[in-house]
Amino acid sequence: MMHKLLGKLAGLCAILAGVLLTVITLMTCLSVLGRNTTGTTLVGDFELTGVAAGAAIALFLPWCQFRRGNIIVDFFTSGASPRTNAGLDRLGAGLLGLVMALLAWRTVLGGLSAWNTQSTTMMLGFPEWIVYTLMVPPLVLTACIGLWQALQGFEPEAAA
Secondary structure: OHHHHHHHHHHHHHHHHHHHHHHHHHHHHHHHHHHOOOOOOOOOOOHHHHHHHHHHHHHHHHHHHOOOOOOOOOOOOOOOOHHHHHHHHHHHHHHHHHHHHHHHHHHHHHHHHHHOOOOOOOOOOOOOOHHHHHHHHHHHHHHHHHHHHHHHOOEEEEEO
16 A cells, blocks of 8 residues: 555656646747847846756656666676565665655755845846755655565565
8 A cells, every 4th residue: 555655655746747847848949949049038048048957857756766777887796696686676665765764854954045045047037945945855755665565575466
């Protein structure tokens, strides 16, 4: 049950990331088209691209971990037993979960700092704390997925 819930949440995050990148791609195309045809551009398009790319990267992380899409270097473990490899995979998932929890915590602190200082982007004045806020839930979800995989192992259908 928990595995299915984590999978659905990870899938939702990936869909949101895809929609976000699609919108940013269309915005960039319109800006470039306007710049090259009429000489007008969307002010701050590069700022919005950076903001959206940061949020999208964080939103893709849960799906990547859920599907075991991270790079695995098995040069030293290719001759090890399946049990040893499974244990190392679980250890790696646990370490990733801990690192994602650390990143989530530090992102919360960064967001609070951006809120307190009211920092914004240069051209649009877009509040930076919003980006931090968007990044925290997927980082927490990725941490939960990694820790769940470390404790419970990997579901066969979750293997990439």
